[in-house]
Amino acid sequence: MKSVDAHLADILATVRPLAPLELELEQALGGTLAEEITSPVPLPPFNNSAMDGYAVRSVDIAQVPVTLPVIDDVAAGSDELRAIGPGHTMRIMTGGPLPAGADAVVPVEWTDGGTVSVRIDRTVEVGNAIRHAGEDVPSGAVVLEAGTVIGPAQLGIIAGVGRRRVLARPRPRVVVLATGAELVEPGLPLGPGQIWDSNSFTLTAAALEAGADAFRAPTVGDDPAAFLEQLDAQLLRADAVITSGGVSMGAYEPVKEALAPLGTVRFEKVAMQPGMPQGFGVVGDDQVPVFALPGNPVSSFVSFMLFVRPALGRMRGLPAGPAETVTARVTGALRSPEGKRSFLRGRLDPGGEVTPLRGQGSHQLAALASANALIVVPEDVTDVPAGAEVQVIRL
Ligand SMILES: Nc1nc2c(c(=O)[nH]1)N[C@H]1C(S)=C(S)[C@@H](COP(=O)(O)OP(=O)(O)OC[C@H]3O[C@@H](n4cnc5c(N)ncnc54)[C@H](O)[C@@H]3O)O[C@H]1N2
Ligand code: MOO
Secondary structure, X not given: OEOHHHHHHXXXXXXXXXXXXXXXHXXXXXXXXXXXXXXXXXXXXXXXXXXXXXXXXXXHHOOOOEEEEEEEEEOOOOOOOOOOOOOXXXXXXXXXXXXXXXXXXXEHHHEOOOOOEEEEOOOOOOOXXXXXXXXXXXXXXXXXXXXXXXXXXXXXXXXXXXXXXXXXEOOOEEEEEEEOOOEEXXXXXXXXXXXXXXXXXXXXXXXXXXXXXXXXXXXXXXXXXXXXXXXXXXXXXXXXXXXEOOOOOXXXXXXXXXXXXHOOEEEEEEOEEXXXXXXEEEEOOOOEEEEEEOOOHHHXXXXXXXXXXXXXXXXXXXXXXXXXXXXXXEOOOEEOOOOOEEEEEEEEOOOOEEEEOOOOOOOOHHHHHHOOEEEEEOOOOOXXXXXXXXXXXXX
């Protein structure tokens, strides 16, 4: 059997980072910057007030209380300002440009709030409540490095330096295609022998969480021709395809039957539990990667975490490798088949203890839903005593 590491290595050797595109800001969330972002101007671009209050020359309020004339109003966005002469003040709002001559702002709370003249009750130091030009970003400075993932705050600085578009690797477009004649759309009644399709929802959500733009395609039954037709229709909008089911040894294995003859997708047994039957390869003129995951719900999810997630990382241009593990102490004994790496569902507590959950079957959705960690048992270990140190993958 092929090892988990060898299978991941094959996948990462095939999957390539997506080509960078000029993305509008609205499309850029989750993208990976392929350029350095610099600011063409200082930020803030001009000295301005940090508070609603009065722009003053601090020498004029050395003795308080003092009443001074208010010669103008400065709102954020005001232009063509007069300068402040000796003994004068201007009412100024947060973000308003500091008038020439002023060297401090007195918050309105320390005054009587007058509009024609103002009584100021407290002195302030030079520079009080002033935000200086360039104190956030000097002109020409780099604000984001290439390789940065664009999140909400990164979008903020990109827009804040005046850019409308950025060169970035987009989020990979992932199509999830579940197969199985027994599958029924949740919300519809079950007939005899049927189950509700859950894998396509889990896999689509997992792909979204991994930074993809993920779409759920209509499920197909057990007919390889129907599967190929659906796959063909989806390839137009896919940077990667994830299928679920139909890869094992049975009589109706549409994914395997449709893809194996192409010669570009290999179906193999990987030495792991769950998730032993795996298909991976490329299809279509654009050599779109296809991850043909096993149908058992826990198997498909674990396969996603081990193989698809790192591949999506690579497509996004991020450092991509095996799922990260942390060390924990297991509270109960574990068993694992010899020669296979097991990924058992557990609950990791903040103290670093992990408790194996009841219901370790590959079909047991409920235990997976209450797990927050996968306990990894290496290939050469069959018994883990309670209290032993183990590696766990956080979910
Ligand atoms: N004779 C053998 N039988 C099986 C082997 C084997 O080596 N020899 N491998 C077992 C292992 S391990 C796995 S994992 C499964 C993989 O089977 P398939 O990928 O072909 O998946 P299906 O047969 O279509 O389904 C398996 C199981 O999962 C349920 N399922 C499928 N799709 C969904 C879905 N979208 N949502 C919820 N549940 C789903 C399906 O009803 C089956 O119960 O094969 C073993 N058998
Ligand atoms: O190896 Mo299968 O993925 O457990 O049920």
